[in-house]
Amino acid sequence: MPAEYTYFRAEGLSLVAVETVNEARAELKSLRRNLTERYNATDVWGRLRDGHYEMGEFLYHDEAKVPAGWDMRKQMSHDEQRVDAIFAQPPAGSPEHFNIAAVAGLMDRAAKLQRIEAALGIDDMPERSMPAGRYSGSFVRYSSIEDRTRVDGQEAGVLRDYYTFMFASNSPVRGGDPIDHIKLDGNWYLRVPNIKGTDTPACLPPDAEKMEYAEMLKLDRIENMNRFPRPRGMAPTP
Numbered sequence: 001m002p003a004e005y006t007y008f009r010a011e012g013l014s015l016v017a018v019e020t021v022n023e024a025r026a027e028l029k030s031l032r033r034n035l036t037e038r039y040n041a042t043d044v045w046g047r048l049r050d051g052h053y054e055m056g057e058f059l060y061h062d063e064a065k066v067p068a069g070w071d072m073r074k075q076m077s078h079d080e081q082r083v084d085a086i087f088a089q090p091p092a093g094s095p096e097h098f099n100i101a102a103v104a105g106l107m108d109r110a111a112k113l114q115r116i117e118a119a120l121g122i123d124d125m126p127e128r129s130m131p132a133g134r135y136s137g138s139f140v141r142y143s144s145i146e147d148r149t150r151v152d153g154q155e156a157g158v159l160r161d162y163y164t165f166m167f168a169s170n171s172p173v174r175g176g177d178p179i180d181h182i183k184l185d186g187n188w189y190l191r192v193p194n195i196k197g198t199d200t201p202a203c204l205p206p207d208a209e210k211m212e213y214a215e216m217l218k219l220d221r222i223e224n225m226n227r228f229p230r231p232r233g234m235a236p237t238p
Helices: 012-038 095-112 116-120 146-152 213-227
Strands: 005-009 043-049 052-060 071-076 083-089 128-130 173-175 180-184 187-193 209-211
Touching (some): 012 043, 012 116, 012 187, 052 095, 209 213
Antiparallel strands (some): 005 209, 052 083, 128 173, 180 187
């Protein structure tokens, strides 16, 4: 069966798109961190909704840290004996509410540029449908379905991708399959979904260099060794 993805080395305009996405993600992470530090929270949620970035609740594990006057709800343990988490947000119209909304406005542009498609100004990739089973989370993979990978004799890489969050399902699933990117041995690489049932990528990233699957596996192994060097004296993997 055809491979599920085509891989490219990012060059020129495609490399600019990768850098734009990385900068956007870093900016969004920094703004979120500033908010959590300002309000003594563990984390804060936000999402794009109706074309705009909207802040959600703040996460706390200590009720004493929740700002006075904030609306909050508690998540109890299974035995109802302790509080596992507290979710809180300022009441509408409060000074904190307006401040957080202002920061959300700053997050808006960064949130919209978190995908390669947005940075390139192209349409989203087609959604992906998969049967029940176990799914691969590797960036370099011939198929997202682990059983099919074994049947086709195409092993997957070691390093994780950015978008996979479901690794098994008892029923068929359907969801987005964006263009992903990763840095391997000093260069940035793109993973583009193929048109279903073909080896044709759903888009051709500008200026990018198409890669062979075997070469991607080799780069995955090299990068894995770069990130996680073996203790001295350990025999190399054949």
